[in-house]
């Protein structure tokens with residue numbers, strides 16, 4: 070039966086809830102918004118704040134030892150009784166022990182990042198009772214991960230902050246969303262508004278993962294100078310690190326351009342020159358280039374050195390206008406999606422959500 074006269078905002082909110090229901094069900098949350106793990110940033114305070122506000126926080130394990138991760142999980146559980154996840158880097162030398170720590174502490178969701186996880190790792194997560202989430206940088210890889218037992222995918226476009234692939238979310242979404250239906254797919258990269266999230270939900274996404282917006286939140290432990298750099302920056306300031314010579318590959322990382330990024334170019338040129346002069350081997354030259362950024366994210370996030378450190382940020386940084394509490398950020402994302410649905414109804418004359426089946 071068609072009901073008319075319903076409050077358009079309530080109807081729009083019901084539509085939104087239906088659109089992201091698979092994501093909410095999978096995460097066990099009120100909103101299908103994940104805060105992507107961010108090394109040094111995604112620790113107990115930010116993670117618990119996001120989960121407490123109805124989103125899904127994810128601890129960034131990064132290079133932590135199993136003991137250090139255990140401490141962080143227990144501390145986070147002390148701050149929230151809601152679901153949160155842990156992001157593990159697949160090339161961590163103690164990956165199995167890290168999975169065991171997550172499982173022993175009943176972490177519900179493990180995100181396997183930094184490469185394609187093995188079937189054995191996915192099985193270890195699932196056998197322990199946790200849900201396994203992976204990243205799909207292309208459709209073929211997404212399908213392979215689903216076959217290996219991954220229970221949800223994140224597709225992250227090159228607009229995102231941190232280590233990125235070459236393809237934008239706009240293209241990845243078209244390539245992947247119409248073809249993967251067996252598991253929920255969360256979109257990431259460059260998202261800062263609820264209406265944009267809504268667009269991807271309508272394309273078939275189950276939810277969205279955001280990083281940059283939360284890195285600059287009140288609850289983020291990032292240094293004030295780091296957050297101020299976010300508020301000041303425009304989208305075009307968040308650039309990917311460039312590779313000078315194809316013989317020395319550089320994994321692209323998106324962050325704010327600063328003295329550090331300029332020095333990185335000079336460092337590559339200098340190392341290349343020394344390699345060409347026969348002063349350094351190819352292997353050593355590659356290592357010198359890779360080591361340039363060692364410790365640089367910590368320097369920016371914790372010490373506030375935003376000139377020499379690595380200020381990882383997505384292109385969405387241009388939409389960070391102030392440092393705001395996590396709950397406010399999440400609330401705005403929901404309201405913007407609802408506004409977009411209401412506005413569409415007004416534009417098209419088609420009710421966003423009036424079809425209510427009476428029992």
Ligand SMILES: Cc1cc2nc3c(=O)[nH]c(=O)nc-3n(C[C@H](O)[C@H](O)[C@H](O)COP(=O)(O)O)c2cc1C
Pocket residue numbers: 104105106107108110129131156182183225228229230231232257258259260278279280281282284380381382383384385
């Ligand atoms: C400061 C920073 C650090 C990050 N560190 C990690 C990380 O350690 N592991 C990871 O899987 N992703 C990392 N990311 C990516 C985020 O988890 C997330 O996918 C991304 O920020 C989403 O795009 P957005 O920044 O445009 O919102 C990082 C992003 C930022 C901004």
